[in-house]
Amino acid sequence: MVNVTVVMPYHLRNLAKVTGDVQLEVCEPVTTRAILDALEVRFPTLLGTVRDQVSGERRAFLRFFACQQDVSFESVDAPLPEAVACGAEPFMIVGAIAGG
Secondary structure: OEEEEEEOOHHHHHHHOOOOOEEEEEOOOOEHHHHHHHHHHHOHHHOOOOEOOOOOOEOOOEEEEEOOEEOOOOOOOOEOOHHHHOOOOOEEEEEOOOOO
């Protein structure tokens, strides 16, 4: 198990009843799926808010970032960068902005 920092937008922090970044213990290898699984176990109120409960797909208007790179369209089972896995960089869940 490794400690990973997760940064969430205000509305998800509000649902989880946290005021800042979240520290999670995540099983290795550290992947998007492993982080989201740990997040939903620790904060059951987030079930279905970040990803669809049936399909497991990321919800529209949410993006995932690791080391300032958008990993939203990569496989959820792909290992994340070592800087995220060792806790040096956060895994970010960001609300996407639509419009133009």
